[in-house]
Amino acid sequence: MSDGHPSTGGVPGTSGGRSSSRGKRSGRVVGRPVLVSLAFLAPALVALLVLRLIPAVMAFASSLSHTSLVTGETAFVGLGNYATLFADPTFLQSVRVTLVFSLIVNPLQIAAALALAVLFTRRFAGVRFLRVLVILPIAVPPAVSAAIWSVAYRPDGLLNSVLSVLGLPPQPFLTSPGQALWSLIVLLSWIGVGYWMMFLIAGLQDIPTSLYEAAAIDGASAWARFWHVTLPLLRRPLAFVLVADTVSNFLVFAPVQMLTNGGPQGSTNVTMFDIFTRAYSVGDLNLAQAEVMLLVLLVLAVVIVQFRLLRGRD
Structure with a gap:
């Protein structure tokens, strides 16, 4: 049922x-x-x-186009703007200046930031106060920092006054083709070292202290502990700082405009300032856009090489 x-x-x-x-x-x-x-x-x-x-x-x-400054008509020129740039000595000089500037300022800033990060993670009297002094330039806008250093670099400024007290002759910091780029490097390092130091301090604080204690028990020296413990475990923060610092220095503009205006004799005419000159002084926006594209490709190429080198070390 x-x-x-x-x-x-x-x-x-x-x-x-x-x-x-x-x-x-x-x-x-x-x-x-x-x-x-x-x-x-x-x-x-x-x-x-x-x-x-x-x-x-x-x-x-x-x-890929060109706008006539006379008639205002826009015409498609393809890669003509890029060919014009590679035939322009001013553009080629700006690329050389940018590469030399980056090859000097990047290792200098990262080495100084790493040294200060290792120093300020130790405990000693006044470490907090010294750390604040190094980080303090970050709170100052780059334009204000450039204005401060422009006063210090003047012929009758602070730096030449110190040199005269030491019995040294005054230096043409911003008016000499051989010193202007180095003067900018000092300024940008004063601004950037503290900023990158904070990232490295954060990376150092993540390293377990037990590894240092074990290495010390094994008889490793301070240099051996730094080389075999600190650097391998700090590789990721260092990779970030290296790439970010490279991109930042390739895009430097405000200090150049305020202190040297690309001179003297084009010794500080970095690519970003050259782009600004073409776009707003000459008025050739299309050519400036082509230079922007080339700068982006240059930055990408450098960053890719850096990543490959860091991966090879791993």
Whole structure:
């Protein structure tokens, strides 16, 4: 009799309906976090699209055209602007100055930041005060820092006054082709060393002290502990600092404009300042956009080489 009961035939159907409804609910549950994540990411994605990707595409398109300064007509020239730049001695000199500047200032800033980070992670009297003094230039805007150092670099400024007290002749810091670039390097190192030092201090504080204690028990010297413990475990923060510092120094502009205006004799005419000159002094926006594209490619090439070298060491 139970076989003929009408409810027995409906049990499989009922369980199937429940399982299908559960499947729909689980699909909704799985899909809901994705939608929530996209909702949170939407402002950043829109900002990336509007402020980065679209301007980059527009800049590349503009670099392939030329606008006549006489008639105002715009014509497609393809790679003509790039050919013009590679035939321009001013552009080639700006690339050389930028590369020399980066090859000097990057290792200098990173070495100084690393040395200060190692020093300030030790405990001694006045360490907090000294750390604040090194970090203090970060709070000053770059334009204000450039103004301060422009006064110090003057012929009757602070630095030449110190040199006269020491019995040394005054130096043409910003008016000599051989000293102007070095003067900018000192200024930018004064600004940047403390900033990069903070990242390295954070990396040093993440290294377990037990590793140093074990190395000391094994008889390792201070240099051996630094070389075999500190540097390997600090490689990721160092890689970040190296790449970020490289990009930052390739994009230096304000101190150059305020202190040297690209001179004397083009000795401080870095690529960013050359782009500014072409865009706003000469008025050739298309050629300036082409130079921006070349600068981006140069920065990407240098960063890729740095990543490969760091990966090779790993």
